[in-house]
Amino acid sequence: MSADILSMKGITKVYPNGIVANKEVDFSIKQGEIHALMGENGAGKSTLMKILFGLEQPEEGSIILKEEKISITSPHIAIKYGIGMVHQHFMLVPSLTVAENMVLGIEPRKSGLLNIHKAVEITENLSKQYNLNVDPKAKIQDLAVGTKQKVEILKALLRGAEILILDEPTAVLTPQETEELFQELLSLKSKGHTIIFISHKLNEIKQISDRITIMRNGRNVGVFNTADVSREEISRLMVGRDVILKVNKSKAEPKDAVLNIKALNYTNEVGKKVLKDVSLYVRSGEILGIAGVEGNGQRELVEITTGLRRCSSGVVEINGQLINNLTIKQIRDLKTSHIPEDRMTYGVSSDGSIEENLISDRYDKKELNKSIFLNKSRISELSQSLVKQFKVKCNSPRQSVKMLSGGNIQKVVVAREFTADPRLLVADQPTRGIDVGATEFIRNKIIEMRDSGTAILLISADLNEVLELSDSLVVMYGGEIVAYFEEASQVNEVELGTYMLGLKTQTKEEVGRVAHA
Amino acid sequence: MRKEAFFEIIRTLVAILVALLLAFILVLSVSKEPWKALSSFLTGPLSTPRHFGNVVEMTIPLMFTSLAVCVMFQAKQFNLGTTGSFFIGAVAATIVAINIKLPIIIHPAAAILFGGIAGSLVGTIPAILKSRWNASELVSSLMLNYIMLFLGLFIINFYLRDVNAGAMVSYKLEQASLLPKLIPKTRIHFGLILALLMVAITYLFLYRTKWGYALRITGQNIKFAEYSGINTLAVILYSQIIGGFIAGIGGATELLGMYTRFQWQSLPGYGWDGVIVAILARNNPLYVPIAAFFLAYLRIGADIMSRMTDVQSEVVTVIQGIMIMLIAAERFLSVWRHRMIVKGAKQSISIEGESVNG
Numbered sequence: 001m002s003a004d005i006l007s008m009k010g011i012t013k014v015y016p017n018g019i020v021a022n023k024e025v026d027f028s029i030k031q032g033e034i035h036a037l038m039g040e041n042g043a044g045k046s047t048l049m050k051i052l053f054g055l056e057q058p059e060e061g062s063i064i065l066k067e068e069k070i071s072i073t074s075p076h077i078a079i080k081y082g083i084g085m086v087h088q089h090f091m092l093v094p095s096l097t098v099a100e101n102m103v104l105g106i107e108p109r110k111s112g113l114l115n116i117h118k119a120v121e122i123t124e125n126l127s128k129q130y131n132l133n134v135d136p137k138a139k140i141q142d143l144a145v146g147t148k149q150k151v152e153i154l155k156a157l158l159r160g161a162e163i164l165i166l167d168e169p170t171a172v173l174t175p176q177e178t179e180e181l182f183q184e185l186l187s188l189k190s191k192g193h194t195i196i197f198i199s200h201k202l203n204e205i206k207q208i209s210d211r212i213t214i215m216r217n218g219r220n221v222g223v224f225n226t227a228d229v230s231r232e233e234i235s236r237l238m239v240g241r242d243v244i245l246k247v248n249k250s251k252a253e254p255k256d257a258v259l260n261i262k263a264l265n266y267t268n269e270v271g272k273k274v275l276k277d278v279s280l281y282v283r284s285g286e287i288l289g290i291a292g293v294e295g296n297g298q299r300e301l302v303e304i305t306t307g308l309r310r311c312s313s314g315v316v317e318i319n320g321q322l323i324n325n326l327t328i329k330q331i332r333d334l335k336t337s338h339i340p341e342d343r344m345t346y347g348v349s350s351d352g353s354i355e356e357n358l359i360s361d362r363y364d365k366k367e368l369n370k371s372i373f374l375n376k377s378r379i380s381e382l383s384q385s386l387v388k389q390f391k392v393k394c395n396s397p398r399q400s401v402k403m404l405s406g407g408n409i410q411k412v413v414v415a416r417e418f419t420a421d422p423r424l425l426v427a428d429q430p431t432r433g434i435d436v437g438a439t440e441f442i443r444n445k446i447i448e449m450r451d452s453g454t455a456i457l458l459i460s461a462d463l464n465e466v467l468e469l470s471d472s473l474v475v476m477y478g479g480e481i482v483a484y485f486e487e488a489s490q491v492n493e494v495e496l497g498t499y500m501l502g503l504k505t506q507t508k509e510e511v512g513r514v515a516h517a
Numbered sequence: 518m519r520k521e522a523f524f525e526i527i528r529t530l531v532a533i534l535v536a537l538l539l540a541f542i543l544v545l546s547v548s549k550e551p552w553k554a555l556s557s558f559l560t561g562p563l564s565t566p567r568h569f570g571n572v573v574e575m576t577i578p579l580m581f582t583s584l585a586v587c588v589m590f591q592a593k594q595f596n597l598g599t600t601g602s603f604f605i606g607a608v609a610a611t612i613v614a615i616n617i618k619l620p621i622i623i624h625p626a627a628a629i630l631f632g633g634i635a636g637s638l639v640g641t642i643p644a645i646l647k648s649r650w651n652a653s654e655l656v657s658s659l660m661l662n663y664i665m666l667f668l669g670l671f672i673i674n675f676y677l678r679d680v681n682a683g684a685m686v687s688y689k690l691e692q693a694s695l696l697p698k699l700i701p702k703t704r705i706h707f708g709l710i711l712a713l714l715m716v717a718i719t720y721l722f723l724y725r726t727k728w729g730y731a732l733r734i735t736g737q738n739i740k741f742a743e744y745s746g747i748n749t750l751a752v753i754l755y756s757q758i759i760g761g762f763i764a765g766i767g768g769a770t771e772l773l774g775m776y777t778r779f780q781w782q783s784l785p786g787y788g789w790d791g792v793i794v795a796i797l798a799r800n801n802p803l804y805v806p807i808a809a810f811f812l813a814y815l816r817i818g819a820d821i822m823s824r825m826t827d828v829q830s831e832v833v834t835v836i837q838g839i840m841i842m843l844i845a846a847e848r849f850l851s852v853w854r855h856r857m858i859v860k861g862a863k864q865s866i867s868i869e870g871e872s873v874n875g
Contacts, residue, residue, distance in 0.1 A: 014859045338744070345740050347744075
């Protein structure tokens with residue numbers, strides 16, 4: 001291990017909405033190490049890396065590369081300095097081939113035109129050199145997530161990246177793909193590359209990294225050699241207190257079925273079958289979890305259940321009533337609540353005030369109106385009490401939602417949806433991208449709802465969450481339910497991974513139990 | 518939140534100042550008597566009661582059309598048919614004012630109401646096209662303005678034209694149908710009170726009723742509105758129907774307050790000016806009177822300037838253009854705003870830092 005190859009000093013970043021993402025952060029990495037950057041969602045690690053890659057400009061601070069002060073004003077310049085980044089959401093053109101994506105912007109030319117043979121050759125050579133197997137002629141849209149990630153890494157390497165930033169690379173991968181990625185990273189390290197690995201998963205960090213920088217609330221709270229620090233210590237530093245990783249809950253006491261889906265099919269606008277013969281039911285007082293890599297039909301299932309989308313065929317019943325042709329309003333009147341996956345698009349109106357966002361599903365109810373006018377004092381009472389009950393951190397309910405942090409915005413959504421007295425709750429990624437405190441709060445509320453008799457359909461990409469919260473569990477792959485586990489607590493992650501990846505499928509009879517026990 | 522509002526006010530004022538400054542430079546460079554031009558532009562409207570009256574008279578139709586725009590723009594329906602609704606509203610009022618005999622008070626009320634209904638029909642057409650076939654209301658309402666102009670002219674010229682009058686004008690409106698004047702020596706009429714009443718009604722509608730709430734939420738984020746169970750198709754319809762109604766009332770009021778015959782042969786530009794006023798007022802009805810007064814003041818000032826000096830009144834369009842551009846440009850002054858935010862954030866860092874260290 002040599003001296004610092006790169007260091008960032010005193011970085012402060014304030015976003016236009018007033019959120020301070022980085023507060024005087026110092027960060028440095030050594031040549032040839034795998035350096036983990038850890039912290040909860042919203043701790044400021046992605047922002048710090050965006051600054052390093054030139055996507056954001058800091059208000060204060062400096063970057064020193066090989067003892068020379070540099071200024072990185074755009075990704076273009078970052079690449080020139082040998083810094084490459086693999087984003088969480090891939091920056092690839094789906095309709096182009098691997099080779100075409102690889103050379104995008106630096107195309108080899110023959111008489112002014114793209115030399116596709118050369119591009120394929122370049123890709124093949126690089127792929128061999130780094131032992132990252134990809135097919136140069138395959139289209140990106142046909143590739144598995146893990147392979148797309150390889151293309152992203154190769155892309156950065158082709159542009160001469162010596163320092164490689166990986167932003168939560170394992171978030172979208174199955175356990176098997178993660179293992180493969182780690183092998184690749186170790187091989188890159190042995191070739192002299194330096195890797196910054198952003199993550200908040202303890203196990204992975206312990207396994208792969210040499211050193212760790214931990215961030216909390218926009219600050220750097222410590223740098224360690226991975227071998228010298230325990231998991232408990234890391235987790236304590238990350239959240240500032242000891243986290244209860246286990247959710248406390250009693251055994252479910254399910255009663256009658258509230259949501260009943262039979263032989264549901266959905267073909268999307270471009271003719272792809274997204275849902276194939278999905279059947280399931282959720283009973284009052286139980287949480288049915290849906291695990292699966294994103295994009296395997298979960299979103300469509302949720303949207304059909306809540307009325308945002310119409311199915312192609314099949315039956316969806318809530319409280320015994322067929323909802324296939326009902327409006328969203330009618331479905332909500334059947335006591336259905338919905339925490340949407342994309343909270344900024346569906347969950348809130350960010351220009352509106354907290355108060356306005358809290359009443360969007362009940363503004364027309366009698367108790368909030370007085371003759372033709374809205375009952376201002378009732379509404380204000382209601383919003384005051386919801387803000388208090390759900391611990392939304394704000395100056396006043398009149399404050400606009402866009403000034404809140406992610407966790408508090410989600411609390412606004414949850415406050416509205418949970419207090420609509422639902423019989424069915426569809427919770428889609430209820431704790432995605434929010435801080436630990438808010439996560440814990442929302443999870444406990446979900447359990448509370450279950451215990452008071454609500455039927456809950458939980459969709460989450462966070463394996464830990466589905467396993468901890470669910471009573472029963474199904475796995476979706478390719479638009480089908482491929483596995484059903486009656487006891488979510490008895491499933492292990494690796495086994496789940498094989499189903500999520502489509503490597504294993506349960507028989508029709510085994511899966512059939514979720515349709516009707 | 519309060520800081521945000523403060524920032525918006527400052528931004529508007531700076532935009533106005535910059536626009537005025539550039540206009541002055543323009544005047545200085547083209548005029549032989551720039552100082553006279555400037556002083557008649559700025560103080561002309563205050564020079565006589567009649568001039569000041571002109572400003573207030575012009576404020577009235579501007580208030581109506583900009584309120585119409587406020588309602589539609591708050592729902593993010595970019596219906597520019599206010600001009601057409603205003604025109605047809607006046608035509609409809611003409612029909613009632615000439616053909617029907619009613620006692621005072623009831624006559625103008627009936628004419629204005631009829632004007633409003635006619636205006637709302639104009640607003641309905643783009644709304645239906647949008648909700649049925651997702652046709653852009655911007656395009657259809659713009660085209661519709663011309664159809665309304667010629668439909669209106671057809672009605673006036675073929676059925677209501679007074680052949681004995683020297684110009685292309687209608688018969689005289691019934692005396693009972695005219696709106697009374699409020700202030701002597703000016704033409705300020707009862708429409709002013711109607712307009713101010715409309716400001717209050719529109720504000721209450723938008724901010725105090727469930728329909729206004731649904732309308733604003735749909736405008737803020739239509740996907741969120743749909744997800745919440747709000748009937749967004751209904752909002753698309755009624756926002757434009759109401760917008761058309763207000764503009765129609767405006768047209769009728771203008772006619773009955775200012776004229777004794779219908780005499781427009783082209784579209785009066787109040788619909789467009791309504792957009793400018795609504796932008797200045799940030800689509801909030803409460804700011805509409807101030808913004809409308811301001812624009813009317815500029816217009817009358819420019820008129821006086823062009824009468825007294827060698828500068829053309831079109832200089833106002835330069836001011837308008839720059840003003841609207843600067844206000845619409847979100848990045849304008851954003852650096853200053855960002856600095857303000859950073860400063861505020863830094864303070865909270867140091868406070869927090871102390872408590873962490875302590």
